[in-house]
Amino acid sequence: MNRRFITIRKKRLFKEVHAVNKIQQFIVNLYPTTKFLIVLFLALSAFITPGYIWSYLVLPICMFLAYLAGCFKEFSNLAIKALLLIVLFIFLLQAFFYPGQEILWQWGIFSVKQEGIQFALSLTSKIVAVASSLLLFFRITKVKDLVSSLEKLGLSPKVTFIFLSTLQIIPEMQKSTHVIMDAQKTRGVETEGKLMTRVKAFVPILSPLVLGSIASTEERVLTLESRAFSAKGNKTSLYQVNKTKHDLKVRILLLILFILLIVWRVLS
Structure with a gap:
């Protein structure tokens, strides 16, 4: 039973x-x-x-x-x-x-x-x-599904790329912040505790975060140009979203x- x-x-x-x-x-x-x-x-x-x-x-x-x-x-x-x-x-x-x-x-x-x-x-x-x-x-x-559907509606790839970049900028900066914070921890810098301790630990993060964002933007531009993003003509995509x-x-x-x-x- x-x-x-x-x-x-x-x-x-x-x-x-x-x-x-x-x-x-x-x-x-x-x-x-x-x-x-x-x-x-x-x-x-x-x-x-x-x-x-x-x-x-x-x-x-x-x-x-x-x-x-x-x-x-x-x-x-x-x-x-x-x-x-x-x-x-x-x-x-x-x-x-x-x-x-x-x-x-x-x-x-x-x-x-x-x-x-x-x-x-x-x-x-x-x-x-x-x-x-x-x-x-x-x-x-998913953001990539939304961008793909917008392109099928007739929006320019440049417009959809700006839209995609705007949505991804905050998550990417959060990931970069966590990586830099972990690097600071391995070097013995206190990043947790009281408010003033966190403020002192946050200030050294700003410069590598800004420089890293500029570098990633330049890399992204070079990647897009290598794939003929600014070239005229119809664009093709390996990722498709269907109804x-x-x-x-x-x-x-x-x-x-x-x-x-x-x-x-x-x-x-």
Whole structure:
């Protein structure tokens, strides 16, 4: 009985894992423009739907989609560390300084007004919806897939290269910073501890980081020129991104949902 129970349990676990992998592959393998239409629908729905409740609910929906796509940890870290602080700062700023008549709380020259709370909720909910949608898009979409799809739409390779370089500059600088910090540690330089210790360790990193960025830019230019990047004519690429059979279904579903949302908003 125990062996039979273990066998049945293993089969169930295998089916569950297989189902999760299929959903993950379904989301990840969608065409970049289809993924952008999904997040665009979520962002626009926050502006079409009245109130702020649905706008705030866009973030949990994006978290759920990130979980299905297998990038929940990265998405939640970005949403909490970056988005939460910005939204909290804007909310407090509008709550204290937005003009209004109905005062809810006051201390000296500072006062929280009902109008400020309502405006802060409306403003921050839209920011949460748009920002979480964009974060989800760049978490579930590879940069090289996005660039390839943009080139197929007719954009110039120079424009797509600038776009790609802009998206990669911060991750590349972070990698270079970690490499330089590790090199400093091997030389006995203290890089961890109190705030002043970290500041003192960060200052010597600036010069090699800037010089390394300049050198890498020059190497990249030489590499592009060796591959005839600036030459006229059609460009070819070894990496291709193609639409799947599910892209059309997802786009039709998004169109139907958008039409229903517009009709509901007009009638209500």
